[in-house]
Amino acid sequence: xxYFSQAQKVIERSEETEAQLQRPEIxxxxxxxxxxNRLHKGLAETVAKARExxxxxxxxxxxxxxxADGSDAEMQALAVDELKALRxxxxxxxxxxxxxxxxxxxxxxxxxxxxxxxxTGGDEASxxxxxxxxxxxxxxxxxxxxxxxxxxxxxxxxxxxxxxxxVTGDGVxxxxxxxxxxxxxxxxxxxxxxxxxxxxxxxxxxMAMADExxxxxxxxxxxxxDTYRSGGAGGQHINKTDSAVRLTHIPTGIVVACQxxxxxxxxxxxxxxxxxxxxxxxxxxxxxxxxxxARKSQVGTGDRSAKIRTYNFPQGRCTDHRVNLTLxxxxxxxxxxxxxxxxxxxxxxxxxxxxxxxxxx
Numbered sequence: 001x002x003y004f005s006q007a008q009k010v011i012e013r014s015e016e017t018e019a020q021l022q023r024p025e026i027x028x029x030x031x032x033x034x035x036x037n038r039l040h041k042g043l044a045e046t047v048a049k050a051r052e053x054x055x056x057x058x059x060x061x062x063x064x065x066x067x068a069d070g071s072d073a074e075m076q077a078l079a080v081d082e083l084k085a086l087r088x089x090x091x092x093x094x095x096x097x098x099x100x101x102x103x104x105x106x107x108x109x110x111x112x113x114x115x116x117x118x119x120t121g122g123d124e125a126s127x128x129x130x131x132x133x134x135x136x137x138x139x140x141x142x143x144x145x146x147x148x149x150x151x152x153x154x155x156x157x158x159x160x161x162x163x164x165x166x167v168t169g170d171g172v173x174x175x176x177x178x179x180x181x182x183x184x185x186x187x188x189x190x191x192x193x194x195x196x197x198x199x200x201x202x203x204x205x206x207m208a209m210a211d212e213x214x215x216x217x218x219x220x221x222x223x224x225x226d227t228y229r230s231g232g233a234g235g236q237h238i239n240k241t242d243s244a245v246r247l248t249h250i251p252t253g254i255v256v257a258c259q260x261x262x263x264x265x266x267x268x269x270x271x272x273x274x275x276x277x278x279x280x281x282x283x284x285x286x287x288x289x290x291x292x293x294a295r296k297s298q299v300g301t302g303d304r305s306a307k308i309r310t311y312n313f314p315q316g317r318c319t320d321h322r323v324n325l326t327l328x329x330x331x332x333x334x335x336x337x338x339x340x341x342x343x344x345x346x347x348x349x350x351x352x353x354x355x356x357x358x359x360x361x
Contacts, residue, residue: 003094004057006101007050014040014047038109046100053093060086102353107208107284108174113277114147114206117162118155119182121200126155128185128311129202131334133163136179138336145169150270151257164274166209173208178322178345180206181308188314197314201307208284210276218275224248227264245271254278309341323348 017040020026026033063086066079116132118125140147146168153161167176184201192198210216227242244259245267256274258267310319311330318333319326323344327333333341 003053003097003101007053007097010043010046010050010101011054014043017043038106042104042106042109046097049093049097049100053090053097056086056090056093060090098354099350102350102357105174105177108177109171110173110208110211111166111168112173112176112206113150113209113274114165114167114176115163115204116160117203117205118160119201119203121185121198123155123157123159124185124189124198125200125202126159126161127157127189128159128183128200129161129163130155130159131185132183132202132204133160133165135334135336135338139338140167140169140336142336143169143175145172148260150260150274166270168209173206175342175346176206177208178342178349179204181306184307184310186310186312186314207277207281210273210280214276214280216276216279218249218272218279222250224250225268243267247271247275249275249279252279252282320345 017036021033021036021040026036060083063079063082066075067083070076114136116129116136118129121128137147148166150164150166152163155161182201182203184199186197186199188195189198224247226246226248228244228246229242243262243264244257245264246255246257247268248255254275256271256278258271258274260270261267308320308322310321311333312319313330315328316330317326317328318330318341320341325341325344327340329337
């Protein structure tokens with residue numbers, strides 16, 4: 001890979017983006033300005049490292065000239081020392097650039113909608129879905145992101161049959177996107193008198209949240225709107241009016257609901273955002289499936305029917321099957337200590353993209 005040419009290209013791209021952001025016609029185009037700001041922010045780290053690299057190469061060229069000039073022995077000796085230091089530093093910067101040059105997912109900076117659903121295993125699956133929700137909530141709070149529940153359906157003995165939440169913060173989708181898939185638990189349920197280990201499952205879906213700048217059109221005739229009373233816990237505080245909203249997108253069969261707000265209008269707005277997010281997610285999944293077919297990678301392919309992780313309580317271990325990583329600290333994992341898993345998945349996905357990049361020349 002020609003790192004110098006790549007560095008120059010990314011610097012030029014950043015400068016072009018900055019110039020476009022100053023144009024009067026862009027300042028009046030909110031959608032375009034948002035897109036350019038997102039691009040500029042995404043390039044910032046790469047541009048900083050690229051400029052450092054170009055500067056180091058320029059220094060190296062100057063010191064090579066000084067080292068070749070035999071007219072000043074003292075300067076020549078200094079040049080030799082400086083070149084030695086530069087030749088040790090430049091490969092480290094190249095290694096960092098190698099990964100920064102990997103094309104970024106334009107959706108990584110988006111907020112997300114997180115869905116957790118109980119799968120096979122009956123009541124134990126619902127309890128496990130609740131455990132996963134607490135795990136993610138701990139992690140989200142530690143990252144200082146914000147989370148709010150959009151809708152929930154409680155299990156009969158605890159946990160959730162289904163829970164939908166919005167997570168907002170810097171780069172949420174880029175961090176959480178590899179969590180989509182089937183999570184499996186192996187443990188002895190509290191209701192198991194014989195002490196036998198049962199296997200249950202819950203599915204997790206992480207979707208990049210749509211925003212007002214996305215060109216996703218939903219026609220009125222393609223939408224069925226149902227209103228109903230909010231259910232679940234709440235006692236006397238449950239809303240007595242039909243404030244909950246369910247939307248059905250007739251062409252795709254996608255159904256979304258929101259009962260979080262007391263206002264029907266607010267619930268409809270949130271439900272509409274969920275629907276747009278699911279339509280955007282379908283576009284992203286189609287793109288990812290196409291890319292996955294080319295690289296044959298199971299990391300980040302959007303295959304949500306695949307078993308991705310096992311939480312084995314008797315052995316105190318958590319295994320991610322996509323990267324063959326096993327951590328023997330299940331208690332910590334269930335309290336939100338999942339960064340090591342997330343980092344391993346991101347590293348594998350980036351390594352695969354890097355191999356593609358290097359093949360392309």
